[in-house]
Amino acid sequence: METFNTRYSEKVMEHFKNPRNVGEIPDANGIGNVGNPICGDIMRLYIKVENERIVDAKFKTFGCGAAIATSSMVTELVKGKPIEEALRISNRAVAEALGGLPPIKMHCSVLAEEALKSAIDDYLKKKEKSAA
Numbered sequence: 001m002e003t004f005n006t007r008y009s010e011k012v013m014e015h016f017k018n019p020r021n022v023g024e025i026p027d028a029n030g031i032g033n034v035g036n037p038i039c040g041d042i043m044r045l046y047i048k049v050e051n052e053r054i055v056d057a058k059f060k061t062f063g064c065g066a067a068i069a070t071s072s073m074v075t076e077l078v079k080g081k082p083i084e085e086a087l088r089i090s091n092r093a094v095a096e097a098l099g100g101l102p103p104i105k106m107h108c109s110v111l112a113e114e115a116l117k118s119a120i121d122d123y124l125k126k127k128e129k130s131a132a
């Protein structure tokens, strides 16, 4: 008899149950807002950048378990990284850091990559504006 199996790795379940860096950064200098057109889930990612390095990251996600776990992992992955390096973090890298995602849930990790890129983009635009 088949037992109930979530098909999620232990790490995904752990980040889902105990997500890191949930919340807002009041003085964030980059905010990314994205929505997943497939399921309607939404993610907001806040970053604090100092000297071109992400010193803090927090998120608020209204979404599935994989969206919560990938949000949590992406904030962990970017903290302390120069923005150039953070820009190279792919959804696949986020999923891999979580021990993989079921193929049907890979689209959820795209949300995390897009939220990060959107937050960095917001930071760069604000920086450009303040330099103008």
Ligand code: FES
Pocket (backbone or CB within 6 Å): 036, 039, 040, 041, 063, 064, 065, 066, 067, 105, 107, 108, 111
């Ligand atoms: Fe919507 Fe996972 S099902 S992000």
